[in-house]
Amino acid sequence: MFYILIGIVVVALIGYLSVVFYQRYFIKQIKQLEAHKGDLMALPIPERLTKLRSLHLTGESLQNFDRWEKQYEQITNHNFSTIEGYLFDAETANAKYQFIQVARILKQLRAYLTETDQDLLDVQDALENLLANEADTRQKIQRLREQYQQLRKRLLTKSFSFGPALDALEATLGRLEVDFDEANELTTAGDHLGAKAILQKLITETTQLEDQMGRIPKRYNELANEFPEQLVEINDTYHQMLKEHYQFDDRQIEVKQQQLMDQLDKSTTLLSDLAIESVEANNDEIARGIDQLYDQLEAEMTAKKAVATQLPTTATFVQHAERQNHELLLELDHLNQSYALTHGELASAKQLQKQIGEEQALVEGHQAKIANHEAVYTAIAEDLTGIDERLTVIEEKQQAIHDQVASLHQGEVVANENLRQFELELRNLKRAVEKVNLPGLQQKYLDFFFVVSDEIQKLDHDLNQIKINLDDIAKQLILVQEDLDELKAKTDTLIDSALITEQLLQYANRYRADFPAIQEACVTVQTIFNEEYDYAKAVDLLATALEKVDPGAYTQVEKAYYDQKSDATN
Secondary structure, eight states, X not given: OHHHHHHHHHHHHHHHHHXXXXXXXXXXXXXXXXXXXXXXXXXXHHHHXXXXXXXXXXXXXXXXXXHHHHHHHHIIIIIHHHHHHHHHHHHHHHHTTOHHHHHHHHHHHHHHHHHHHXXXXXXXXXXXXXXXXXXXXXXXXXXXXXXXHHHHHHHHHTGGGTXXXXXXXXXXXXXXXXXXXXXXXXXHHTOHHXXXXXHHHHHHHHHHHHHHHHHHHHHHHIIIIIHHHHHHHHHHHHHHHHHTTOOOXXXXXXXXXXXXXXXXXXXXXXXXXXXXXHHHHHHHHHHHHHHHHHHHHHHHHHHHHHHHHHHHHHHHHHHHHHHHHHHHHHHHHHHHTTBOOTTOHHHHHHHHHHXXXXXXXXXXXXXXXXXXXXXXXXXHHHHHHHHHHHXXXXXXXXXXXXXXXXXHHHHHHHHHHHHHHHHHHHHHHHHHHHHTTOSOOOHHHHHHHHHHHHHHHHHHHHHTSSSBOHHHHHHHHHXXXXXXXXXXXXXXXXXXXXXXXXXXXXHHHHHHTTOHHHHHHHXXXXXXXXIIOOHHHHHXXXXXXXXXXXXXXXXXXXXXXXXXXXXXXX
16 A cells, blocks of 8 residues: 555656646747747837838839838737737646647747748848838939049040040930939939839940940041041052052052042941941951052062062073973984984973963063053062963973983983894704704794794894884883793703603613513604604603603603703803
8 A cells, every 4th residue: 555655646746747847848938939029029120111211202112112011010910919819828728737739829829920020021121122222223323423424524525536426425415414314303202213223224325325435536536537547648659659650450449449438438427326336347347448458559569579580580481491492302303313202202392382482472571561661560470470380390391301312322222232132042042952953843833933033133123223113112122022031931841851851761761671561652752752843742751651660750850850951050
């Protein structure tokens, strides 16, 4: 029983302590939320409202002010009393130990405080913006007014630098003055939002005016001073050059001058309309045109000096090419008596002579124009460059023709040396055949021998003509060399076959008595050797028969033959 009582006491104590804990916890929460309410009520919104009322707002500014003032009154009249109700209900529930009810009320209160907090901040920000707009508008209008006054002063003191744009600039200043008056009226009346709209227009127009006034003097100075002075200088220089007998194609200088004068008038008109971008583009085009005229005049003067140096040089070049071509023609005429010029050398040299004559005519024409004061020096200088380039090509072609025919005589010498070598080789081949004392030669060998002999004779004949065609001679040399090489091979084969046959016959004698086949082969081979003169066939037939009774016999005899031949050669 005692322990039960102790348990009951403990439970009761725990319960009591829990109640005390929760009650104190919620009291703390309620106080925090009450302090939050106090912070909201302490916001300096009333001061902002009072200050804005003193500004005597009108128009859109007043409408915005009224709307935010009403919203603030709604918050103070409704929201704060609602918050106070939540606080009272929470305190009552807490005093009655209705902790669940307290937690619910506090949750609702926190959400409502957050909403009210945001609403008050919106009001405060809106009022701050109204105050800022009023101050910002006044400051900007003041700064623009100062900028405007500076521009007006500049326009009055330096009116001469704006030329035909002056009237339009003054008209712009007049329009700005009207806008300034309207902005001031709206500001004074308290319609700061309306003034702000006018202010933006003023900023744009003032900035544009300042930009125009910064760009116009330079462009007007170009139109009034720089360009006219340059055109006068160009015109004076041009007419002075005409007096000094300079010539220009189709009076283009005068046409271009008039075009530039028309462009000056155009730019002046555009400037009076404040079309600055168009003026700048047109002035830049005028500047380029003036530069081109200067360049053209300077080019003609420079060209005259260049022509004075270049023309005599080119004339000398022509004479040199003419003299060189004359010598080439003489050389070709002389060579043509001894050699057939098969590559059109004479025709090419005569064509070059014609071309040189054409270049000579051009040079003489330019000389005449200069003498008659009809020379356009830039055109002549360009033409002289072309003449020099063409003469260079002509000289290269002359040299190529000379190099081509220079080797004709040497070619003849080489051809005769080859001829003598061919004749010697043919005689050596004949003596080699005769030396082996063969019973005879096959007709096809003799025919080929005589073909080569005839080719050599024709080569000899052609080389002894009054006019030699070295191209044809070169072809013959190749043909003779090829056929002679073939004849040498045929001769070597013929002699080797005949001598090997004789040695095989000697070797076969040891088998003739014992082997009827060998006897029969020897008889046949002798017939072929002595009557048909087919020595290669005789070798093959006898070698085949011997290999049957004595394998390796042919190889042995053949090797011995070539070894002996090699020793004899060395």
